Amino acid sequence: MSNSESPLTHTVGHNYGSTQSTSGTSQDGGAIGRRPNVPGFVANNAGMLYIISSQFFFASMNLSVKMLNSLEPPVHALEVIVVRMGITLICCVIYMIVTGVSDPIIGPKGVRTLLIIRGISGFLGLCGLYLSLQYLSVADATVLTFLTPLATAVAGCLLLKEGYSVTQGVAGVFSLLGVVLIARPPFLFNSMPAVIPDRYYLQEATPMQRLMAVGASMIGVVGATGAYTSIRAIGKRAHPMHVMTFFSLWCTVMASLGMVIFNIPVVYPRSWQWSLLLLMVGVFGFVAQTLLTLGLQRETVSRGSTGVYVQMLFAVVLERLIFGVVPSLLSVLGATIIMSSALCVVVGDHPVPLHDSFTHLIIS
Numbered sequence: 001m002s003n004s005e006s007p008l009t010h011t012v013g014h015n016y017g018s019t020q021s022t023s024g025t026s027q028d029g030g031a032i033g034r035r036p037n038v039p040g041f042v043a044n045n046a047g048m049l050y051i052i053s054s055q056f057f058f059a060s061m062n063l064s065v066k067m068l069n070s071l072e073p074p075v076h077a078l079e080v081i082v083v084r085m086g087i088t089l090i091c092c093v094i095y096m097i098v099t100g101v102s103d104p105i106i107g108p109k110g111v112r113t114l115l116i117i118r119g120i121s122g123f124l125g126l127c128g129l130y131l132s133l134q135y136l137s138v139a140d141a142t143v144l145t146f147l148t149p150l151a152t153a154v155a156g157c158l159l160l161k162e163g164y165s166v167t168q169g170v171a172g173v174f175s176l177l178g179v180v181l182i183a184r185p186p187f188l189f190n191s192m193p194a195v196i197p198d199r200y201y202l203q204e205a206t207p208m209q210r211l212m213a214v215g216a217s218m219i220g221v222v223g224a225t226g227a228y229t230s231i232r233a234i235g236k237r238a239h240p241m242h243v244m245t246f247f248s249l250w251c252t253v254m255a256s257l258g259m260v261i262f263n264i265p266v267v268y269p270r271s272w273q274w275s276l277l278l279l280m281v282g283v284f285g286f287v288a289q290t291l292l293t294l295g296l297q298r299e300t301v302s303r304g305s306t307g308v309y310v311q312m313l314f315a316v317v318l319e320r321l322i323f324g325v326v327p328s329l330l331s332v333l334g335a336t337i338i339m340s341s342a343l344c345v346v347v348g349d350h351p352v353p354l355h356d357s358f359t360h361l362i363i364s
Helices: 040-043 046-070 078-098 112-132 138-145 147-158 165-184 207-237 241-259 272-296 303-324 329-348
Strands: none
Touching: 040 046, 046 078, 046 329, 078 112, 078 241, 078 272, 078 329, 112 138, 112 207, 112 241, 138 165, 138 207, 138 272, 138 303, 147 165, 147 207, 147 303, 165 303, 165 329, 207 241, 207 272, 207 303, 241 272, 272 303, 303 329
């Protein structure tokens, strides 16, 4: 069933998928205006490749956040959000002003409500993740966030009238299995050692703190599901920087209000490592969000969200390169399952466009 039947995806006004004029032919499920020097595989799977690339930067950002939490005094999650999203907001606005994108602040007509929903739901998703990282390991927090693809697939079917193939369903289940093998949450693998050095876990979380962190993570899953679904519903009716501007604006405002309401003190940099880590969070988050937005605008949420599982693979690799952590046999097995599942989705399924011009490949 085509998602064009959903009123959420009804096209009104400018289509940012056709901002670059190229010649080409249109075929059902084919790329419009495909450049001759772009391989067909890349053009047909541009959205998934964007999403997979974004997961490297998300994994880098999560490790940076966890390292920030290990500093004394630790940086509260809301302060990290203010700094990170403030950097993103400034970058987005400057980009749109310099390149002449229309309506840089309020966004184009017809999708402003969806942009607001994207901003609020994105804040909930980000806040839930950062709060959970205060008392959970990166592995445990990541494995909980991987409930998002399953929830997003259901939301896409119900709200956007998107299809969900058997290949995507099987790949999703096997990918989740791979994530569990890599993360090895304690409630399933009590005897297995942690995959990140103990120096990043200076305080042992109490059962209540861990339960609160899990609850925060579940709120983050709900928020991320709303964010993914709204981005897909917006599609190419808004520039990617419009989507990111609303996201970063709402996150900055709501996190700032949260710090005032809950009387959370501002922690100022006391070392160059502090400043560097916070800058890394901002830069990695901006690049990751840009790539994710570009990808979700080109993919159905059920297919695109499957690529999110690759983040766990990047986390394992980064831990090996940066911290010298040697992955266990279970981690290698889980990584193999994740990569195989993602490859099956990319090769076996083809993206279903919201409307014809959505398969136009933008290279910027």
